[in-house]
Structure formats: structure tokens, C-alpha cells
Ligand SMILES: [Fe+2]
């Protein structure tokens with residue numbers, strides 16, 4: 001896949017860098033947490049409904065593709081110091097997510113060391129590839145993916161509460177949800193800068209990515225993906241309706257983009273032909 005690193009006008013790059021510094025300073029001040037000390041590991045619940053652990057395992061596996069996520073996105077953003085530095089910090093935060101989820105699966109007794117080693121091996125046998133071929137498409141994709149991940153973790157925490165309760169898992173999912181929301185906001189604010197700079201180019205990518213969004217790592221990469229998706233459905237974590245209500249529409253509102261603008265020109269032509 002041919003990928004192009006952006007070369008931004010200096011004022012846009014300066015604004016991106018300011019966004020990153022504000023993001024980083026806020027993260028250092030308010031959002032840092034420690035796996036070893038900040039989660040009540042002695043309050044794991046081995047009797048929690050097993051489907052919750054199945055979904056935790058799926059999310060842990062998705063987070064384990066981190067080496068591919070980082071390695072493939074960095075060349076695409078290397079001309080933007082703001083975006084490149086963001087990804088360095090992002091990688092640190094995401095690395096904690098799979099560690100924390102994996103620790104919970106072991107400490108709660110829902111999985112064994114052998115099982116986890118086998119699962120990791122299967123994950124690393126496959127390779128994740130960029131779902132979009134250009135930096136703007138990836139910015140849109142990341143903005144949506146982070147928000148979708150936020151919704152999933154927030155909902156999983158709520159389900160864990162009612163399906164037996166697990167203070168350790170609930171606390172860690174809360175940390176993860178807060179991190180994902182912060183990632184979403186950075187990508188969204190970054191995209192706003194590009195929107196002011198070249199609105200048609202951004203709208204084109206919003207259409208391509210958002211009108212046809214899937215959680216690809218779950219669908220394409222993981223073993224037994226139908227079973228994993230069924231568990232996510234059973235817990236009613238995420239579906240097309242919640243995507244539309246909680247992600248699609250709020251993002252358009254935040255960006256100041258209308259649903260009219262999101263209609264594809266091809267579809268408009270088709271409907272003209274029919275009438
Ligand atoms: Fe994450």
C-alpha cells in the first residue's frame with residue numbers, strides 16, 4: 001500500500017504541536033495511572049460471568065496488535081512532529097492497556113499462563129495493515145476507532161457491575177475508557193485543524209471512513225472472530241445503532257459537518273438518474 005507522509009504548512013504544524021503539548025501536559029498531570037498500584041487486584045472476582053472474561057480477552061488481543069499499529073502509522077506521520085510525538089506517547093498508553101487486561105485475566109483466574117501464551121502467539125502470527133491509504137483517512141479512522149473503543153470499555157464496565165461485579169476490572173476499564181476518550185479528542189481536534197485548512201479533502205475522508213466503519217481488528221485478525229463478535233453482541237456492547245447514535249452523529253456535531261455533506265456524490269448522481 002502506497003502511503004504518503006504529509007508536509008504541512010508551518011502554521012498548521014505549529015497548531016498541531018501546541019495541541020500535542022497541551023495533550024501531553026494534561027496527561028502527565030491528570031491521567032497517569034499505574035498498573036501495579038492503582039488497581040485493587042485483591043478484589044478480582046473469579047465468579048464473574050464467563051462471557052465478560054471472553055470479551056476482555058478479545059479486547060486484550062486487539063490491544064496486542066500494538067507493534068503493527070505503531071510501526072505502520074509512524075512513517076505516515078513522520079513529517080508532522082506533533083502527530084509523530086503523539087503516537088510515541090499513545091504507544092506507551094496503549095501498551096498499558098493490553099498489560100492491564102492480560103493481568104486481570106490471569107489474576108482473576110479466568111485464564112491460565114499457558115492459555116495466554118498461546119493466544120499471544122496466535123495474535124502475533126497475523127499482521128495488521130493500515131485500513132486507509134493516506135494520512136487524513138488514518139486520522140479520521142483513528143478518531144472513530146478511539147471513540148468506539150471508549151464506548152466498548154465503558155459499556156463493558158457497566159455489564160461487569162451487573163454480572164457479578166469485579167472492583168478490579170471495573171477500575172481498570174475506567175482507566176482505559178478515560179485514556180481512549182483522551183485519544184479520541186486529540187485526533188478530533190487535530191482533524192478540526194485540517195478541516196479549516198482543506199475542508200473538501202477532510203469531508204472526502206470522513207465519507208470514506210465513517211459511512212462504512214467496522215472494528216477491523218476483531219473482524220479480520222482474530223481467531224474465532226464470529227464467536228468473539230457474538231459475545232460482544234450478547235453483552236450488547238456495540239452495534240450499528242450505537243455506532244450511529246453515540247459516535248457518528250456526535251462526531252459530525254463536534255466537527256460542524258452536516259449530514260448533507262456526508263452524502264456521497266455518487267449516490268446523489270444515482271438518485272438523480274432514478275428520478
Ligand atoms: Fe487502548
Ligand SMILES: [Fe+2]
Nearest residue numbers: 146179180183
Ligand atoms: Fe486508544
